[in-house]
Amino acid sequence: MNDVIIAGCGPVGALLAAELRLHDVRVLVLERQAEPVSYARIVSLHTRSLELLAMRGLLDRLLPHGRRRPAGAYFAGIDKPAPAGLDSPYAFLLGIPQPVLVRLLEEHAIALGAQVRKECAVTGVEQDDLGVTVTLDSGEQKRSRWLVGCDGGHSTVRKRLGIGFPGEPSRHETLMGELAVAEPPSGVPDKRIDIRPVGGGFFRVIVPAGPTVTATIEDFRHQLRAIAGTDFGVHSPRWTSRFGDATRLASSYRAGRVLLAGDAAHIHPPAGGQGLNLGLQDAVNLGWKLAAQVRGWAPGTLLDTYETERRPVAADVLDNTRAQVALQSDEPGARALRRLVTELMDFDEVNRFLLGRTTATDIRYDFGTSGDLIGRRLPDVAVSGTNLYSLLHHGRGLLLDRTGNLSRGAWSNRVDLLADPSAALDAPAVLLRPDGHVAWTGDDQRDLDDHLSRWFGPS
Numbered sequence: 001m002n003d004v005i006i007a008g009c010g011p012v013g014a015l016l017a018a019e020l021r022l023h024d025v026r027v028l029v030l031e032r033q034a035e036p037v038s039y040a041r042i043v044s045l046h047t048r049s050l051e052l053l054a055m056r057g058l059l060d061r062l063l064p065h066g067r068r069r070p071a072g073a074y075f076a077g078i079d080k081p082a083p084a085g086l087d088s089p090y091a092f093l094l095g096i097p098q099p100v101l102v103r104l105l106e107e108h109a110i111a112l113g114a115q116v117r118k119e120c121a122v123t124g125v126e127q128d129d130l131g132v133t134v135t136l137d138s139g140e141q142k143r144s145r146w147l148v149g150c151d152g153g154h155s156t157v158r159k160r161l162g163i164g165f166p167g168e169p170s171r172h173e174t175l176m177g178e179l180a181v182a183e184p185p186s187g188v189p190d191k192r193i194d195i196r197p198v199g200g201g202f203f204r205v206i207v208p209a210g211p212t213v214t215a216t217i218e219d220f221r222h223q224l225r226a227i228a229g230t231d232f233g234v235h236s237p238r239w240t241s242r243f244g245d246a247t248r249l250a251s252s253y254r255a256g257r258v259l260l261a262g263d264a265a266h267i268h269p270p271a272g273g274q275g276l277n278l279g280l281q282d283a284v285n286l287g288w289k290l291a292a293q294v295r296g297w298a299p300g301t302l303l304d305t306y307e308t309e310r311r312p313v314a315a316d317v318l319d320n321t322r323a324q325v326a327l328q329s330d331e332p333g334a335r336a337l338r339r340l341v342t343e344l345m346d347f348d349e350v351n352r353f354l355l356g357r358t359t360a361t362d363i364r365y366d367f368g369t370s371g372d373l374i375g376r377r378l379p380d381v382a383v384s385g386t387n388l389y390s391l392l393h394h395g396r397g398l399l400l401d402r403t404g405n406l407s408r409g410a411w412s413n414r415v416d417l418l419a420d421p422s423a424a425l426d427a428p429a430v431l432l433r434p435d436g437h438v439a440w441t442g443d444d445q446r447d448l449d450d451h452l453s454r455w456f457g458p459s
């Protein structure tokens with residue numbers, strides 16, 4: 001029997017599979033499609049996601065496939081340069097085609113030992129005390145101890161479990177695609193339309209969608225004519241898609257032995273390019289906790305912290321995208337508000353605040369203990385002739401000790417130790433979780449032992 005089945009090999013499912021494999025969990029990923037669409041939208045990866053990918057040694061593989069842009073909040077499309085002095089070597093934006101990202105993450109998961117099966121869709125889910133039975137579209141059934149639905153916004157897993165997905169329905173639908181354009185416009189034909197070259201003789205065309213539910217070349221032609229009076233001779237689409245601005249959050253991230261991650265748990269308009277980032281961060285938060293559960297050392301409530309930590313983060317992202325959409329409206333009040341926010345962003349404090357939000361570097365999980373660093377991420381500080389993140393490639397905890405007196409005791413099989421008196425830390429010692437968040441700071445061994453058992457199970 002598999003330990004974990006993951007429904008969906010998008011970016012979130014692929015990364016989660018890799019995270020679980022770091023802990024030797026037997027993983028089967030079931031993916032409906034044969035391959036990701038070969039050409040598709042460029043997604044922006046923000047600082048925190050870049051940090052997480054660097055922590056797993058993946059970022060260097062992605063960089064050659066992407067294009068860097070300077071860091072910035074890009075809040076509601078307001079481009080202001082980021083304030084100076086950001087505390088991350090990864091303070092930039094990486095634009096990368098989503099299918100390339102998915103392919104690289106999938107290859108990484110497979111190299112670590114994950115099994116990925118294509119062209120099989122999950123259609124049914126039943127669970128009992130011992131495990132989950134997953135039914136495929138072929139009628140075949142698969143059994144596992146746990147199931148994670150990473151099957152996107154229309155998640156079958158979420159629906160089969162009856163988990164609510166409350167929020168606002170889509171009000172505006174958009175057509176987007178890469179098409180050949182016989183008569184490209186010389187300027188901006190209408191501000192609701194965006195047509196720009198993407199190389200190879202193709203143009204990215206964005207236009208508000210009409211009442212149909214499809215995204216065919218005819219839909220593009222019809223909408224372009226209706227808005228600009230001409231269809232610019234669009235033809236030969238390389239790919240087309242249609243997306244809306246629905247905003248929804250799953251009412252729960254877990255039902256028994258089944259969990260949700262990524263778009264299956266939250267959807268929102270693409271403002272600020274945050275959805276995929278949010279999902280990757282879900283995967284890194286969930287991976288080690290579910291692995292601990294499977295391997296039998298998870299402290300009682302560890303797995304539940306996935307929802308208590310990640311659902312509020314998603315709720316915040318939903319809210320900031322609602323705000324961005326409102327700021328992009330053409331209503332006079334919204335336009336005035338946008339002018340005001342544009343001016344406010346000239347203040348470094350405001351700019352930094354919004355940047356912290358959209359890049360997810362401001363996340364502070366509530367661990368119920370006090371301390372400046374507790375619950376926050378640590379930047380990739382210099383340690384012992386290397387960098388901190390290179391010590392997190394294996395997804396284990398890390399005790400970073402400047403005192404030289406602390407021990408990880410009986411937790412050495414789950415937590416690594418680096419004693420380095422010169423580490424650039426604002427604390428005598430720091431205990432990091434596998435997702436790079438600070439679980440404890442101090443210099444007292446007994447207190448440390450309490451926290452080691454809180455996060456890494458009984459000694």
Ligand SMILES: Cc1cc2nc3c(=O)[nH]c(=O)nc-3n(C[C@H](O)[C@H](O)[C@H](O)COP(=O)(O)OP(=O)(O)OC[C@H]3O[C@@H](n4cnc5c(N)ncnc54)[C@H](O)[C@@H]3O)c2cc1C
Pocket residue numbers: 007008009010011012013030031032033041042043044045098120121122123150151152153155156157176243261262263264270272273274275276277278279
């Ligand atoms: C125009 C646009 C621009 C965007 N730009 C950005 C951006 O710049 N930055 C950003 O962070 N996010 C961006 N997003 C959002 C981002 O694309 C999504 O958040 C991301 O794809 C979610 O990843 P996922 O793995 O959760 O789901 P998906 O990418 O939807 O992957 C789900 C996978 O599950 C498979 N699947 C579905 N149902 C089943 C089933 N029943 N059985 C088996 N497999 C199944 C699907 O085939 C798919 O491969 C953008 C979205 C849009 C629409």
